[in-house]
Amino acid sequence: MSGLTFRLTSAPKERLDLSQLTPRKLSSTPLAQVLKLNVGSTKSGLSLGDVFAVSGKPGDTVRIESGSARLDFVGAELDHGTLIVEGDVGVSAGRNMRGGRLEIKGDAGNLLGSGISGGEIFVKGSAASQVGGLSAGDKFGMTGGLIVIDGHAGDRTGDRMRRGTIYIRGKCGSFAGSRMVGGTIWTELGFGADPGLLLRRGTLIGPSVEQMLPTFADAGRHDLVILRILSRYMSATLGSQAPKPLPTAVRKYAGDLATVGKGEILLTA
Amino acid sequence: MKVNGILIDDTFAEAFGMAGTGVIITADTMKWARIAATTMAGFGTSVIGAGAEVGIDRELKPEETPDGRPGVRVLLFGFSPEAATSQLKTRVGQCVLTSPGSACYAGVESDKRIGLGQGPRFFGDGFQTAKRLGKKRYWRVPVMDGEFVIEETTGVVTDAVGGGNLIILGNDRAGLLTTAEAAVDAIGGVPDVITPFPGGIVRSGSKVGSKYKGAVASTNDAFCPTLRGRVKSELSPDTVAVLEIVIDGLTSKSVADAMRVGLKAVIDTGAAKGVTRVTAGNYGGKLGQHHYKLRELLP
Numbered sequence: 001m002s003g004l005t006f007r008l009t010s011a012p013k014e015r016l017d018l019s020q021l022t023p024r025k026l027s028s029t030p031l032a033q034v035l036k037l038n039v040g041s042t043k044s045g046l047s048l049g050d051v052f053a054v055s056g057k058p059g060d061t062v063r064i065e066s067g068s069a070r071l072d073f074v075g076a077e078l079d080h081g082t083l084i085v086e087g088d089v090g091v092s093a094g095r096n097m098r099g100g101r102l103e104i105k106g107d108a109g110n111l112l113g114s115g116i117s118g119g120e121i122f123v124k125g126s127a128a129s130q131v132g133g134l135s136a137g138d139k140f141g142m143t144g145g146l147i148v149i150d151g152h153a154g155d156r157t158g159d160r161m162r163r164g165t166i167y168i169r170g171k172c173g174s175f176a177g178s179r180m181v182g183g184t185i186w187t188e189l190g191f192g193a194d195p196g197l198l199l200r201r202g203t204l205i206g207p208s209v210e211q212m213l214p215t216f217a218d219a220g221r222h223d224l225v226i227l228r229i230l231s232r233y234m235s236a237t238l239g240s241q242a243p244k245p246l247p248t249a250v251r252k253y254a255g256d257l258a259t260v261g262k263g264e265i266l267l268t269a
Numbered sequence: 270m271k272v273n274g275i276l277i278d279d280t281f282a283e284a285f286g287m288a289g290t291g292v293i294i295t296a297d298t299m300k301w302a303r304i305a306a307t308t309m310a311g312f313g314t315s316v317i318g319a320g321a322e323v324g325i326d327r328e329l330k331p332e333e334t335p336d337g338r339p340g341v342r343v344l345l346f347g348f349s350p351e352a353a354t355s356q357l358k359t360r361v362g363q364c365v366l367t368s369p370g371s372a373c374y375a376g377v378e379s380d381k382r383i384g385l386g387q388g389p390r391f392f393g394d395g396f397q398t399a400k401r402l403g404k405k406r407y408w409r410v411p412v413m414d415g416e417f418v419i420e421e422t423t424g425v426v427t428d429a430v431g432g433g434n435l436i437i438l439g440n441d442r443a444g445l446l447t448t449a450e451a452a453v454d455a456i457g458g459v460p461d462v463i464t465p466f467p468g469g470i471v472r473s474g475s476k477v478g479s480k481y482k483g484a485v486a487s488t489n490d491a492f493c494p495t496l497r498g499r500v501k502s503e504l505s506p507d508t509v510a511v512l513e514i515v516i517d518g519l520t521s522k523s524v525a526d527a528m529r530v531g532l533k534a535v536i537d538t539g540a541a542k543g544v545t546r547v548t549a550g551n552y553g554g555k556l557g558q559h560h561y562k563l564r565e566l567l568p
Contacts, residue, residue, distance in 0.1 A: 144401070163401050184400070200400055225295075225372050225418045226335040226400055227408055228482050233402040 002059030003081075004034075006052040008066040014199035015041040015090060016051065018064070020074035023081030027058040034177070041072075052062050052211070061188035063174065067106045078119060094121045097145060111135060116164065117144040120237075126151030129173065133159035140182060142166070144235060146237060155192070159187045161202065167234065168241065177204045179261065184230065188243065191265075199256040205246065207269035216255035223248045227266070270564070274540035275547060277563050282434045283551035284559040287316070288353045289429025289519045290343040290383060291326065291376030299328060299339035304369035305340035307565065309360045311344070314466050317485060321356035322346040322431060322517050324463030333375045336418070342376045344463045346517045351427045358388040361419070363405040366392060366410070373499055377432055377519065379424030386419035426519055432561050433516035433524035434550045435531050436474065436492065441543025442510040446470070448539040449512045455534040462518040462527040471513040474550065508545065521559055528561050533568040
């Protein structure tokens with residue numbers, strides 16, 4: 001697992017844009033030029049060499065040994081290889097990812113996996129709001145790939161999500177799957193208030209909902225074959241880290257009937 | 270040459286290139302997976318008359334299927350991917366969608382894909398929904414016992430082989446049938462092949478053409494024991510019956526393997542049951558691109 005390793009020499013004094021630090025971009029850039037990359041977000045012209053010590057050789061893996069909530073756009077546009085962050089990251093980690101693997105050992109800021117269309121994101125800690133959501137100018141949020149969060153996820157997870165899977169071992173905040181067009185959000189500890197606001201299509205799975213929108217209809221308990229397939233898919237993708245298979249019978253709420261209404265909230269408890 | 274008391278002709282089976290595809294059908298129980306698969310494979314004997322040659326490749330344990338339920342793999346062979354697609358659509362729509370508790374998935378993995386759920390999904394009348402997981406897309410069609418789940422596409426291979434065969438001759442009709450059954454059972458253990466005729470066995474081997482206009486094939490008179498004396502017969506005086514096993518496979522190797530185990534089963538036990546000779550059907554080597562020489566398949 002060869003690759004470059006970056007270590008913060010001091011706590012960043014401004015927000016840093018680390019979208020350049022992907023295996024593909026770094027493999028085609030001489031190290032001297034890498035150190036000159038502008039990563040600052042102010043007029044200071046902060047270069048990568050000003051805040052990071054770099055070691056190793058370009059390869060399929062990039063490692064950021066120290067984390068900070070000021071490290072933004074980590075793994076943005078990642079399309080192959082692995083990017084590992086040993087601590088926290090800021091906003092828009094994994095933005096528009098198309099492939100590869102992003103591992104965040106700490107917490108993630110807002111808009112984790114915004115616009116992601118492929119690849120896998122793993123977060124050891126929790127993620128703030130709009131996981132797999134959309135940024136200004138985007139038509140959709142997440143359109144593919146897999147996001148796994150070991151902790152909790154904030155509000156509006158999967159906002160305008162179209163495809164892909166978000167799995168949260170902890171709890172999911174309010175308005176999960178708002179304006180969602182497709183895809184799957186699965187939480188082990190339940191949803192906050194009003195999940196599926198204007199949900200058109202897509203699936204929200206969890207043991208409970210703090211408050212169900214009145215525009216969701218109770219469709220009864222069902223044994224859904226698709227959930228067996230989903231459990232198999234997670235098992236094949238995550239191996240020993242895969243969640244326990246879903247129960248054979250779940251309670252289905254269909255909605256949001258204020259719009260297309262082909263979505264569903266499936267309660268596992 | 271004679272092997273174990275059975276004459277093995279120095280000839281070859283001549284087979285043709287076909288398009289091969291397949292599905293995995295699952296259900297709540299193996300019984301219902303088997304029912305759906307058998308129904309789908311029904312009237313799937315000869316591509317000439319039935320449009321496709323269809324059969325059960327094997328039964329699958331729950332851990333081998335996409336949804337963890339018991340399943341059956343069905344293979345379907347047609348003249349072209351387009352012909353296979355059309356047959357797949359109607360057979361799945363009529364026989365699998367309708368079967369209680371069923372689900373249907375790709376049974377062949379190949380870069381070339383054909384539609385599987387693309388037709389049956391419209392049965393959902395707008396209530397159907399899609400779910401993409403990784404690279405696979407599934408349709409969920411509401412039906413009266415829940416949901417019919419069907420994968421959007423399945424793989425198709427264009428270098429599949431149809432028409433591998435063994436022709437078995439004997440002086441005891443019952444013993445011949447028992448031996449042919451044993452050969453079909455043995456072939457059942459070979460992956461990626463089917464024996465599409467009833468019980469895997471054909472009693473009406475055909476020749477190309479007919480005295481009647483419009484009939485593309487007619488009875489293989491040279492192998493009909495009751496015509497001995499009237500036509501230029503291939504049969505010795507003691508032959509009372511002839512049965513044929515036709516084999517289709519996703520690969521040429523699988524067809525050869527199937528013929529090999531079938532031939533072995535006949536040779537192992539056939540003589541005691543009245544089997545006297547094994548030969549194979551061909552057209553002089555001019556029509557089919559795959560030739561399977563019996564002497565090269567001997568155990």
